[in-house]
Each structure stands twice: as C-alpha cells, then as structure tokens.
Amino acid sequence: xxxxxxxxxxILASIRVSLNKxxxxxxxxxxxxxxxxxxxxxYVRTGTRATAGxxxxxxxxxxxxxxxxxxxxxxxxxxxxxxxxxxxxxxGKRGLAIPAGVPAEWLPQGYEFTLAxxxxxxxxxATEGVLTGCSVAIAETGSIVLQNxxxxxxxxxSLVPDxxxxxxxxxxxxxxxxxxxxxxxxxxxxxxxFISGPSATADIEMTRIKGVHGPRFLDVxxxx
Amino acid sequence: MTATETHASQWHTRDFPEAARDLLQxxxxxxxxxxxxxxxxxxxxxxxxxxxxxxxxxxxxxxxKAHVLRHLDHYLTQFEENCTxxxxxxHWAADAAEANRIILxxxxxxxxxxVIKIKTMTSEEIGLNRELExxxxxxxxxxLAELIIQMGKDRPSHFVAPALHVNRAxxxxxxxxxxxxxxxxxxxxxxxTAARIYLREKYLRIKVAISGGNFLIADTGGLCIVxxxxxxxxxxxxxxxxxxxxxxxxxxxxxEDLEIFLQTLPRSATGERMNPYNSTWCGVHPGDGPKEFxxxxxxxxxxxxxxxxxxxxxxxxxxxxxxxxACPVYHQTGGHAYESxxxxxxxxxxxxxxxxxxxxxxxxYASSLCGACYQVCPVKxxxxxxxxxLRGKVVQEDQATLMGKxxxxxxxxxxxxxxxxxxxRLAMAxxxxxxxxxxxxxKNGFIEWMPLMLSGWTQTRDLKAMPxxxxxxxxxKEKAPGAKPADRSDHA
Numbered sequence: 001x002x003x004x005x006x007x008x009x010x011i012l013a014s015i016r017v018s019l020n021k022x023x024x025x026x027x028x029x030x031x032x033x034x035x036x037x038x039x040x041x042x043y044v045r046t047g048t049r050a051t052a053g054x055x056x057x058x059x060x061x062x063x064x065x066x067x068x069x070x071x072x073x074x075x076x077x078x079x080x081x082x083x084x085x086x087x088x089x090x091x092g093k094r095g096l097a098i099p100a101g102v103p104a105e106w107l108p109q110g111y112e113f114t115l116a117x118x119x120x121x122x123x124x125x126a127t128e129g130v131l132t133g134c135s136v137a138i139a140e141t142g143s144i145v146l147q148n149x150x151x152x153x154x155x156x157x158s159l160v161p162d163x164x165x166x167x168x169x170x171x172x173x174x175x176x177x178x179x180x181x182x183x184x185x186x187x188x189x190x191x192x193x194f195i196s197g198p199s200a201t202a203d204i205e206m207t208r209i210k211g212v213h214g215p216r217f218l219d220v221x222x223x224x
Numbered sequence: 225m226t227a228t229e230t231h232a233s234q235w236h237t238r239d240f241p242e243a244a245r246d247l248l249q250x251x252x253x254x255x256x257x258x259x260x261x262x263x264x265x266x267x268x269x270x271x272x273x274x275x276x277x278x279x280x281x282x283x284x285x286x287x288x289k290a291h292v293l294r295h296l297d298h299y300l301t302q303f304e305e306n307c308t309x310x311x312x313x314x315h316w317a318a319d320a321a322e323a324n325r326i327i328l329x330x331x332x333x334x335x336x337x338x339v340i341k342i343k344t345m346t347s348e349e350i351g352l353n354r355e356l357e358x359x360x361x362x363x364x365x366x367x368l369a370e371l372i373i374q375m376g377k378d379r380p381s382h383f384v385a386p387a388l389h390v391n392r393a394x395x396x397x398x399x400x401x402x403x404x405x406x407x408x409x410x411x412x413x414x415x416x417t418a419a420r421i422y423l424r425e426k427y428l429r430i431k432v433a434i435s436g437g438n439f440l441i442a443d444t445g446g447l448c449i450v451x452x453x454x455x456x457x458x459x460x461x462x463x464x465x466x467x468x469x470x471x472x473x474x475x476x477x478x479x480e481d482l483e484i485f486l487q488t489l490p491r492s493a494t495g496e497r498m499n500p501y502n503s504t505w506c507g508v509h510p511g512d513g514p515k516e517f518x519x520x521x522x523x524x525x526x527x528x529x530x531x532x533x534x535x536x537x538x539x540x541x542x543x544x545x546x547x548x549x550a551c552p553v554y555h556q557t558g559g560h561a562y563e564s565x566x567x568x569x570x571x572x573x574x575x576x577x578x579x580x581x582x583x584x585x586x587x588x589y590a591s592s593l594c595g596a597c598y599q600v601c602p603v604k605x606x607x608x609x610x611x612x613x614l615r616g617k618v619v620q621e622d623q624a625t626l627m628g629k630x631x632x633x634x635x636x637x638x639x640x641x642x643x644x645x646x647x648x649r650l651a652m653a654x655x656x657x658x659x660x661x662x663x664x665x666x667k668n669g670f671i672e673w674m675p676l677m678l679s680g681w682t683q684t685r686d687l688k689a690m691p692x693x694x695x696x697x698x699x700x701k702e703k704a705p706g707a708k709p710a711d712r713s714d715h716a
Contacts, residue, residue, distance in 0.1 A: 002634070008316040011472065011523045015297045018530035032295045039287040043280040043484065064497065094570040118511070121428045121462050139405075141487075141498035154512035155461045159454065181483040188479035189310065189444050191512050194486070194502035199454040202494045203369035203385055203418055204392050206263040207670055212368060212420055213427070214454025214501060 046176025066144025068197025099153025267495025305444025
C-alpha cells in the first residue's frame with residue numbers, strides 16, 4: 001500500500017506537537033463536533049424575493065445570465081419543445097447531444113438528438129452542442145448547477161461541446177448560494193459543476209473575456 | 225543554464241529592497257500591474273458592496289478556517305478516510321522532495337511523456353515542472369496566464385492572475401512567436417481563441433493531469449476547484465489519471481461550508497459574483513471523469529506554523545489575492561520584487577514562515593502597515609499584526625547571533641532603548657542632538673541628508689530638525705506645579 005507512508009505519521013505528529021494536543025481521540029471528536037456546530041453563521045441563509053412570487057427571482061437570474069453574455073429564453077411547461085426548436089433554429093443548429101433521462105417532451109420534431117452516454121471527448125467534440133437540465137439555479141450569482149443525474153449526465157457532456165442549452169424549471173431556482181447548498185446536500189458526493197455563464201478568462205488585463213476552453217455559447221431556457 | 229533552471233532557482237535570491245529597486249525602473253511592468261490591480265479592485269469593491277452580509281460571511285469564513293486549523297489532524301484524517309472510501313488514493317508528503325517523488329512516480333507508472341496542468345501555486349512551490357522536465361516529462365500549463373508565463377519563460381507575479389504584469393500586446397507577440405501565428409489579432413478574444421485551439425488537442429489526447437485544489441472537503445472526501453476558463457474542468461474530467469497536489473491547510477469541515485467560500489472567494493479574487501466554473505467531486509465516479517484519482521497532501525513547512533498562535537491565522541488563506549490588489553507596496557513593485565511564489569502581503573507573512581524564517585527575512589518589512597490587506601481579507605487574516613510579530617522574530621533571531629548582536633543596527637537600537645527608558649537620559653540625548661544636528665540642518669529647517677544607515681530615511685524624504693525646546697522642557701517651564709510661565713499669552 002504505497003499511500004501509507006511514514007510521511008503520514010510525521011505530518012500528523014508535527015501537527016499534534018504544534019497544537020499541543022493532549023485529548024484522547026474519542027473525547028476530542030465529540031468536542032470538535034460541538035465546536036463546529038457553535039461557529040458563527042449569521043450570514044443570509046434565505047433570500048427575500050421568492051416570498052413576493054417567483055417573478056423577482058426570474059428577473060434577477062435573467063439579469064445575471066445576460067450580464068455573463070448567456071442567452072435567456074422563457075417557455076411554459078407545455079411549450080418546451082417548441083422553444084428548444086426556436087432556439088436551435090436561431091442558432092442554426094440541426095441537432096444536439098443529450099444525456100440519458102431527457103424527457104421526450106423537451107425535444108422538437110425535425111432536429112436530431114443523439115443520446116451521448118459513453119461518448120468520448122472526440123465524439124462530443126464533433127457534436128453541435130448539448131441539451132441538459134440542471135439540479136438547481138442560483139439567481140443572485142447567475143449560476144446553474146449540474147450533477148451526475150438524469151437529464152444532466154457526466155461532466156464531460158456540458159464541457160466539450162461548444163454550445164450548451166440548459167433547461168431550468170422555475171421550481172429549481174433559489175435566490176441565495178446557501179439555499180442551493182441546502183438542496184444539494186443530499187447528493188453532495190456526486191460530481192457537481194457550478195456554471196456561471198459561458199467559459200471566460202480574466203487573465204489578460206483583468207477583463208472578462210468570453211470563450212476559452214469550456215462552451216463558448218450558453219443558452220438558458222426558463223420554464224415558468 | 226537553461227531557461228527552466230533559471231526559472232525555478234530565481235526565488236529567494238535577493239532581499240526585497242534590492243529586487244524592488246530594479247522593478248521600480250521598469251515602467252511598462254509597473255503600468256501593467258497598476259492597470260490590472262486598479263481594474264480588479266474596482267470590480268471587487270462593487271460586488272462586495274452588493275452583499276448586505278459581507279462582514280458576516282468574512283466572520284464565518286474566518287471562524288471555519290480557524291476551527292479547522294485547531295483540529296487539523298482530525299479533519300485531514302477524516303478527509304483521507306472519506307476520499308479513500310470514494311475510490312481516491314491519498315498520499316502524504318512532509319516536504320517538497322517527497323511530493324515530487326510521489327507525483328513523478330505516478331506519472332512514470334503511467335508512462336506519460338506529457339502531462340496537462342491546471343494552475344497550481346503549490347506545484348510552483350515544490351518546483352514540480354523542473355522535476356518533471358529533468359525526467360523527460362513535458363508539463364503543459366493550460367491556464368491562459370500560466371501558459372503565458374511558461375511560453376515567456378517568466379515567473380508568476382500574482383497567484384490569481386500570474387501574468388498580470390504582461391499586457392495584451394506582449395501576449396500577442398509571444399503567441400505569434402511560440403504558436404507560429406503571424407496573423408494573430410490583438411484583441412483579447414483573439415488571444416483567448418488562439419489558446420483554445422492550441423490546447424484543445426492536448427486536452428483530448430493527454431492522459432495524465434495535475435491540479436492543485438481550492439478546498440478539501442472532509443465530510444465527503446471531495447475536492448473543489450474554482451476556475452474561469454474551463455481548462456480546469458478539461459484537466460479534471462478528460463484524462464484517465466488525475467493527481468491533485470494540495471496544501472494540508474486547505475481542508476474544510478463540510479460540503480456546505482462552500483456556501484461561505486464560494487461567495488467570498490470569487491468576489492475577492494476576480495470581482496465576479498461567481499467565477500464561470502466550480503467543480504466538486506469525490507474520488508472516482510464510474511463513467512464520469514478519471515479512472516484513477518490521487519491526492520497528495522503537502523505539509524512542506526505548514527505544520528510548524530500552527531505552533532505560533534499569533535501567526536497561525538496565516539494558514540487561513542484561501543488565495544484570493546485581494547490583499548495583493550489592495551496593497552500600495554505591491555501596486556508599485558508588482559509581484560516579482562517579493563522573490564517568492566506567494567507575493568504581496570500574504571506572501572510577506574507566508575513565505576518566511578514556510579521556510580522557518582530562513583528565507584524571505586526581508587519580506588515582513590515590505591509593508592507600510594496601512595492595513596488595507598486586513599480590510600479586504602475574506603477570512604480576516606490580520607496581516608499587519610502578523611507582519612509586526614514576524615519583524616519581532618527576525619530581530620530576536622538576529623540578536624541571538626554574534627554578528628547580529630554587534631551589528632550597528634542592534635547597537636543603535638539598544639542605545640535608543642537605553643535612552644528612552646529614562647527621562648533624564650532622554651533630556652541629555654536631546655541636548656546633545658540639538659547641538660549635533662547643526663551641521664546637517666539646511667537653511668529651510670529640514671535635514672536632507674543623514675550619514676550611514678540613517679541615510680535610507682532621508683533618501684526620499686526630509687526630516688524636520690529637532691526644535692530648540694522639547695515638549696518636556698516647555699511643560700516643565702510653563703505648566704508643571706511651581707513653574708514660572710514666561711510673560712506672554714499662550715494658547716492653552
């Protein structure tokens with residue numbers, strides 16, 4: 001077992017010497033949990049916009065996404081496929097890759113949707129883009145969160161294609177970052193990606209420049 | 225000496241004042257640094273002001289990090305257990321040599337001749353690229369700024385935007401040369417596109433990636449990487465093998481603690497409400513990402529810092545670099561003057577401590593102690609307090625050596641301490657000073673030049689001459705019980 005080395009013992013011993021630790025491990029563990037639970041957490045945990053109906057949240061999310069240079073569209077639950085068709089027509093796309101679990105009622109006639117489960121990077125690179133759902137969206141920061149789950153798929157799917165169309169339901173939108181974490185908690189061990197706008201960099205003169213390695217084009221369809 | 229050798233051996237060769245003097249002559253670099261830090265400071269201030277609970281977030285961030293440091297052994301072993309259970313391999317490296325040995329071994333085991341890298345200052349700290357190159361392995365930096373640094377055979381000057389000292393025209397010239405693109409345009413978008421095309425083939429082909437990590441999550445055994453370009457996602461998703469090198473201080477108790485840091489880090493680092501991509505994952509997930517995942521936990525001088533209760537807070541750092549952007553000294557000199565992987569105010573306290581105060585001893589003095597760094601720090605590290613504490617350490621250690629004891633500085637300081645301890649000694653020194661200064665005072669009443677080691681003070685400013693009467697003399701004469709005030713109205 002190459003992982004267990006004397007370096008492990010050395011580091012832990014050095015930490016304990018530095019911290020002057022004397023407690024027995026069991027006792028220490030109970031104390032640590034109690035101490036952790038008592039840390040100050042007085043920051044905002046829940047937003048205020050949702051109480052006035054969903055409009056405030058939708059508007060905030062829309063503003064943030066537009067600021068990142070993402071496209072934002074709206075559709076009623078029964079109009080998803082039609083909206084997807086319109087967006088694709090506007091983008092000049094003939095079809096998209098999809099993960100498993102994308103409902104048939106999202107998919108318009110006349111376009112080709114390819115189930116991309118198990119596709120490698122080269123296969124995905126050859127697609128015109130990808131259509132996914134999401135786990136949660138955060139209005140305050142303009143973020144959509146994807147996990148390895150139905151209609152979201154493996155991380156590679158929303159990464160290699162140059163175009164990403166994401167369907168977000170009104171009920172998936174929260175206002176604040178902590179609200180998102182409350183929802184993600186149960187699935188926290190899944191591969192998770194927070195996406196806030198198309199890929200960008202600030203490395204040249206500290207200015208946000210769109211379009212580096214991730215998808216250069218992001219559209220979000222809000223289902224209200 | 226090859227360029228890469230120069231690159232890695234250039235740290236810690238000169239003291240700050242000496243290195244800074246050269247950089248202050250470089251007006252192009254200064255212009256670039258000032259432009260970039262001004263832009264980011266402005267954006268940061270705007271998005272921070274938007275949050276009504278910014279101070280509460282800072283406080284929670286500070287408390288969570290301080291709590292982890294008090295129980296670092298517990299959280300590291302918890303992380304190890306959960307990461308291992310999720311299919312990851314956890315390695316421990318007490319020093320840079322061990323970390324290099326582990327990573328090199330893993331790369332060689334997979335017979336990789338090239339590796340792709342996500343920006344990691346920790347790998348710069350251990351000189352990993354040099355080690356890989358020495359064994360015939362080519363490390364390819366994928367972060368745009370790191371690519372610029374690598375192609376320019378330069379050194380990072382800022383740990384969020386390592387190439388912040390380079391402007392677009394300079395990047396363009398470099399890309400034209402190194403990527404053989406004579407037609408390349410000059411807009412930042414053109415440069416980003418060139419990098420996209422140059423690296424894309426490498427992401428698809430190369431099978432081993434090396435990353436750092438922003439957070440180790442103890443309760444899930446997961447890692448979190450915060451980035452902008454998607455190069456991070458490429459590296460941690462596409463290759464078969466991922467090796468993450470992370471400092472032991474980066475652990476946080478739970479996944480939900482990210483709700484604090486994913487608010488404070490992007491706003492502090494790039495002035496964005498959220499950076500484009502954050503990724504978290506635990507070990508190996510079948511059908512999603514690398515088939516093999518290794519974490520190398522690096523100590524390399526961190527654990528002894530825990531013993532110093534005043535300086536321990538240094539390890540709370542989440543590497544946002546807000547203190548660099550806010551620092552009036554960094555603003556003038558840029559990062560290279562620090563001769564350290566970690567520049568700026570946080571580098572000035574972290575670097576000497578990582579080296580048991582044997583390197584970077586001039587860095588705690590590279591500050592005006594204005595406090596701007598503390599004010600912007602999202603985890604409330606009181607950098608000025610630690611700077612003063614470390615200055616004290618440097619002095620005490622110097623005094624303990626024979627040379628330090630008999631140095632002109634120490635003799636002067638000890639003499640000053642002796643004089644200041646007693647009122648009559650001070651009065652006598654003042655009388656001597658008033659006579660002694662006569663040769664140095666100019667007609668305008670200022671001293672414009674002082675001899676020997678005092679010359680530094682008057683190099684860029686004048687010193688007001690000592691007045692004819694000290695406050696104590698005035699008080700004794702005018703105000704003390706039994707004094708006989710002079711026959712004139714005073715303004716008391």
